[in-house]
Amino acid sequence: xxxxxxxxxxxxxxxxxxxxxxxxxxxxxxxxxxxxxxxxxxxxxxxxxxxxxxxxxxxxxxxxxxxxxxxxxxxxxxxxxxxxxxxxxxxxxxxxxxxxxxxxxxxxxxxxxxxxxxxxxxxxxxxxxxxxxxxxxxxxxxxxxxxxxxxxxxxxxxxxxxxxxxxxxxxxxxxxxxxxxxxxxxxxxxxxxxxxxxxxxxxxxxxxxxxxxxxxxxxxxxxxxxxxxxxxxxxxxxxxxxxxxxxxxxxxxxxxxxxxxxxxxxxxxxxxxxxxxxxxxxxxxxxxxxxxxxxxxxxxxxxxxxxxxxxxxxxxxxxxxxxxxxxxxxxxxxxxxxxxxxxxxxxxxxxxxxxxxxxxxx
Amino acid sequence: xxxxxxxxxxxxxxxxxxxxxxxxxxxxxxxxxxxxxxxxxxxxxxxxxxxxxxxxxxxxxxxxxxxxxxxxxxxxxxxxxxxxxxxxxxxxxxxxxxxxxxxxxxxxxxxxxxxxxxxxxxxxxxxxxxxxxxxxxxxxxxxxxxxxxxxxxxxxxxxxxxxxxxxxxxxxxxxxxxxxxxxxxxxxxxxxxxxxxxxxxxxxxxxxxxxxxxxxxxxxxxxxxxxxxxxxxxxxxxxxxxxxxxxxxxxxxxxxxxxxxxxxxxxxxxxxxxxxxxxxxxxxxxxxxxxxxxxxxxxxxxxxxxxxxxxxxxxxxxxxxxxxxxxxxxxxxxxxxxxxxxxxxxxxxxxxxxxxxxxxxx
Numbered sequence: 001x002x003x004x005x006x007x008x009x010x011x012x013x014x015x016x017x018x019x020x021x022x023x024x025x026x027x028x029x030x031x032x033x034x035x036x037x038x039x040x041x042x043x044x045x046x047x048x049x050x051x052x053x054x055x056x057x058x059x060x061x062x063x064x065x066x067x068x069x070x071x072x073x074x075x076x077x078x079x080x081x082x083x084x085x086x087x088x089x090x091x092x093x094x095x096x097x098x099x100x101x102x103x104x105x106x107x108x109x110x111x112x113x114x115x116x117x118x119x120x121x122x123x124x125x126x127x128x129x130x131x132x133x134x135x136x137x138x139x140x141x142x143x144x145x146x147x148x149x150x151x152x153x154x155x156x157x158x159x160x161x162x163x164x165x166x167x168x169x170x171x172x173x174x175x176x177x178x179x180x181x182x183x184x185x186x187x188x189x190x191x192x193x194x195x196x197x198x199x200x201x202x203x204x205x206x207x208x209x210x211x212x213x214x215x216x217x218x219x220x221x222x223x224x225x226x227x228x229x230x231x232x233x234x235x236x237x238x239x240x241x242x243x244x245x246x247x248x249x250x251x252x253x254x255x256x257x258x259x260x261x262x263x264x265x266x267x268x269x270x271x272x273x274x275x276x277x278x279x280x281x282x283x284x285x286x287x288x289x290x291x292x293x294x295x296x297x298x299x300x301x302x303x304x305x306x307x308x309x310x311x312x313x314x315x316x317x318x319x320x321x322x323x324x325x326x327x328x329x330x331x332x333x334x335x336x337x338x339x340x341x342x343x344x345x346x347x348x349x350x351x352x353x354x355x356x357x358x359x360x361x362x
Numbered sequence: 363x364x365x366x367x368x369x370x371x372x373x374x375x376x377x378x379x380x381x382x383x384x385x386x387x388x389x390x391x392x393x394x395x396x397x398x399x400x401x402x403x404x405x406x407x408x409x410x411x412x413x414x415x416x417x418x419x420x421x422x423x424x425x426x427x428x429x430x431x432x433x434x435x436x437x438x439x440x441x442x443x444x445x446x447x448x449x450x451x452x453x454x455x456x457x458x459x460x461x462x463x464x465x466x467x468x469x470x471x472x473x474x475x476x477x478x479x480x481x482x483x484x485x486x487x488x489x490x491x492x493x494x495x496x497x498x499x500x501x502x503x504x505x506x507x508x509x510x511x512x513x514x515x516x517x518x519x520x521x522x523x524x525x526x527x528x529x530x531x532x533x534x535x536x537x538x539x540x541x542x543x544x545x546x547x548x549x550x551x552x553x554x555x556x557x558x559x560x561x562x563x564x565x566x567x568x569x570x571x572x573x574x575x576x577x578x579x580x581x582x583x584x585x586x587x588x589x590x591x592x593x594x595x596x597x598x599x600x601x602x603x604x605x606x607x608x609x610x611x612x613x614x615x616x617x618x619x620x621x622x623x624x625x626x627x628x629x630x631x632x633x634x635x636x637x638x639x640x641x642x643x644x645x646x647x648x649x650x651x652x653x654x655x656x657x658x659x660x661x662x663x664x665x666x667x668x669x670x671x672x673x674x675x676x677x678x679x680x681x682x683x684x685x686x687x688x689x690x691x692x693x694x695x696x697x698x699x700x701x702x703x704x705x706x707x708x709x710x711x712x713x714x715x716x717x718x719x720x721x722x723x724x
Contacts, residue, residue, distance in 0.1 A: 006397030010404050013604055021391055021399050028387040029380075035368030035683065037383050039563040039609070042372050042686065075437035075565060076586055079600035083584035111584055196601055201401040203565045203603025222445035222473055224438055225587075238441035239558055242375055243605060247401070250629025293384060321397065324404065 006100040007346035009349055010324030011153050011299060011337040012197040015346075019258065020250045026128045039243050048164065048242060052235065062255065062262050063185050064155055065208065072207040072230040073240050078175045078194045081205060082108040085171060085190075086117035088227050089144055093118075097143040097168065100124035101133060102152040103330065104173055122146075129331075131157040132291040139165045144216060145189055146170050151177035153197070154328040156301030156335065157294040162187055169213065177298050178206065180340055181266035189213045197298075198339050200247035206239075255340065265340055272296040272338050272347045279351045285358040290331065303333045305362075313357055322350055372686030373661060373699040374559040375513050377708075381620065382612040402604050410604060417611040424617065424624050425547050427570065434569040434592040435602050440537045440556045443567060443588065444470040447533060447552075448479035450579045450589050451506055455480075455572065459505040459530065462486035463495060464514040465692065466535055468546045484508075492517040494653040501527045506578060507551055508532050513539035515559070516690040518663030518697065519656040524549055530643035531575065539660050540568065541617055542702055543628035551575045559660075560701045562609035566602075617702065627702055634700050635659040641713045647720040651695065665695045667724075672696055675719055684712055 008015040024038070031038040034047055041047050056071040065071075074080070074119025085108070090096055095118035098109045102125075112119040120143070123134035130152065139146050146165045151158040153176040162170060162184070178193035192207045196202035209227055223229045227284075229237045259265050277295060280286040280302050289301045304310045310333060314325050327333035336350060370377040386400070393400040396409055403409050416435040427433075436442070452458055457480035460471045464487075474481040482505070485496035492514065501508050508527045513520040515538040524532060524546070531551025540555035547553075552571045556563035561662070571589055585591045591599045621627050639657060642648040642664050651663045666672045672695060676687050689695035698712060 003391045004397055005392060006393075008398050008402055010398075010402070012601065013402055013404060015402055016399065018391075021401075025387055025390040028390065029365045029383055033366075034368050035366055035685065036372075037378065039383075040370055040372070040375055040377055043564065044691075063409070075442070077600045079436070080437070080584075080586040083586055087584070107585075114582060114584055149655055160427060194601065196604075201603070201605045202405065202601040203606055218478060222442075222443055222449075223469075224442040238439045239374065239556065239564040241563070241603065241606070242558075243563045244565055244603070320608060323397065329406075 006323045007349055008322040009336045013202050014197050014337055014339050015341045017254045017341045020108050020254055023250055034087050038246050043236060043239050043242050051246050051249050055245055055252060058252040058256055063183055065185055066209045070209050070231045073235040073245055074205045074207050074230055077142040081130055081192045082111035084225055086112040086115050087225060089213055090117040091216055091218050094144045095119055095121045097139050098148045099148045101149050102130040102155040105149045108147060131289060133157050133159050137163055139168050143168045149173045151296050151298050153299050154331060156290045156296045156299045158296035168205050180269055182262040195244060195248055199251055201244045204244035269297050272344055275347050275351055276300050279354050285362055300336045309361055317353055320353055322353055368683040368685045370685050370709055371698045375564050376559050376699055376701050377703045379616045379703045381617055385612055400608050405598060405601050405604050413608050417607055417614060420614040420618055425545055427547055430573045431592045432571050435597040436567045436569050439567050440535050442616055443554045443575055444473035446587055447589060448474040448477050451575055452479040453580050454608045456506045457481055459484045459501050461510045463511050464492040464517040467511045470509060493651060495519050495521050495656040499525055501530050506532045511535045513658050513660050515661050516693060518652045518658045518661045520658035522524055542631050544624040557606060557610055561613055563606045566606035631659050634706055637709050637713055638662050642714050643712050647724050660701055662698045671723055679715055682715055684715055
């Protein structure tokens with residue numbers, strides 16, 4: 001690969017499009033003839049206004065969002081959102097539904113509990129170590145929202161379709177599959193995503209929120225923990241992470257103009273996932289950990305016949321320029337994160353290596 | 363200036379050392395032979411562990427901090443700290459003192475009020491539009507902390523010496539003068555600073571906090587709003603802003619190894635400020651807005667004989683590669699932000715321009 005770069009299968013921070021990185025590099029000392037680096041320009045300058053406006057407009061266009069939706073940039077990652085959601089969206093006397101599909105869902109639920117906010121776990125796949133996405137869930141009629149994690153980075157599962165909630169707005173953590181496929185956005189009251197998997201550098205979280213959700217927010221929240229502060233000031237109440245927003249804007253431009261939009265992105269991602277799952281399913285040496293109908297197109301989790309072979313596999317792969325294949329420390333095994341920016345060549349190289357490794361070790 | 367860069371007097375995001383920007387640029391596609399960009403590497407990798415460890419250790423060494431102090435990286439800027447301070451450090455029945463020296467102090471006080479946390483404004487310079495730092499302040503004997511803003515970016519004032527609080531730990535917002543001079547750290551229970559003025563890119567806040575302050579924190583705070591979460595996990599409870607921490611580490615290395623530490627940095631900053639204040643005081647054309655004994659070494663605020671001349675001054679200066687000289691939108695006038703990374707040549711060019719402008723317009 002060019003510039004001695006590896007194929008980076010890390011779960012996040014993760015691979016970014018090489019085209020984007022090259023543009024950042026080229027402009028790093030002098031952004032658009034301003035005589036300043038992108039990290040040195042004012043967040044209140046016309047130069048930055050162009051960047052954040054383009055990032056917001058492309059997000060709205062890519063997802064087909066109408067004027068009821070606001071695109072905000074908040075710091076603190078999805079983890080701060082776990083706390084801000086109950087703080088903002090569960091006013092006195094109201095309750096939220098949660099579906100528990102793994103580590104991140106569990107953390108989201110924990111933060112509602114810490115604040116003593118009424119909530120109900122309406123479904124969970126904990127009985128089989130979160131290897132599947134629950135079906136036929138009964139959501140509460142009066143819930144303010146139905147919280148789900150659209151893709152489970154650690155467990156390798158993903159909601160293929162979004163559930164029928166009987167009209168309750170879905171609030172979804174999409175940290176690991178945002179912008180990976182088109183969405184029927186009408187179902188969603190809020191979508192949020194830490195940037196460091198499919199959008200850009202770590203340290204920024206995109207929040208897409210609809211007017212009816214903003215109406216729920218109680219008075220008297222700390223300014224930086226109130227979605228209305230971000231909405232009213234176009235995410236510029238205080239200095240936002242300018243470099244991160246700049247990178248997101250370049251990545252969205254890449255999805256839009258180089259890839260051709262979310263339908264094309266989705267086709268590309270499905271092809272990539274298929275050749276990897278086909279390789280896993282071709283024999284008994286590799287074994288996928290998620291139920292087939294719940295498999296993630298973003299994080300492919302699999303095991304080998306023994307932990308010794310897994311260690312050897314991860315090490316030998318790294319030696320061949322295939323990095324980051326170790327499973328999350330909480331579950332072990334192997335994981336290939338194949339986000340938007342992972343090229344097909346990376347998948348082909350991985351599958352070739354898997355076949356050679358199996359031959360040599362079985 | 364090299365690479366057609368300007369002298370950037372913006373108040374933040376602000377100028378960074380060219381040496382640091384060049385190092386970022388050089389390594390942007392492949393950090394230390396990893397085959398990945400710095401923005402693509404895992405926050406749990408040995409490569410990033412080296413970065414954050416070095417940033418923490420250099421901070422402790424530069425300020426001479428002992429083991430009671432913890433160096434944390436928190437998102438949300440100083441603005442989130444305004445809320446986290448009363449949330450964490452004002453347990454039931456305790457009160458905090460605040461000194462009001464301008465816009466940012468006022469916001470810090472507002473966030474304590476929003477949370478109904480007992481607090482007392484023990485001094486203010488609002489009577490003369492915050493043009494000075496209050497003296498002979500009577501701090502409360504039982505206050506948990508004495509909150510000050512060490513440098514007032516908008517008003518152009520700075521605490522030359524820190525007040526005698528009778529043993530009450532100072533909590534200081536140092537967003538615009540952190541690492542600009544040595545400190546008698548023993549006086550401080552907590553120091554916090556958004557990075558985008560003297561340390562790095564926007565989107566990260568350094569928090570230096572002492573054990574006795576951590577002891578005040580009540581149980582049951584949301585995880586991402588509890589300093590103990592950051593302390594216990596070495597700022598890696600969730601994915602931190604890796605690019606921002608990397609840049610801070612490079613800037614601290616530059617202060618340490620290229621400049622020669624904080625005493626040398628302070629001498630350099632004093633020289634820079636002196637030639638600019640001398641130029642302002644040389645006649646009646648320019649007029650400093652802050653009292654002389656309260657003048658900031660970081661943000662030099664001044665007026666010209668008329669608003670028309672100020673507009674002309676700012677425009678002509680920009681045409682000569684002297685950018686960002688406009689005063690804050692809330693106060694008008696002119697402001698030259700001359701943080702650590704502004705070289706002496708920038709000051710010389712500015713003073714030359716000021717003299718020529720005065721000659722041509724008086």
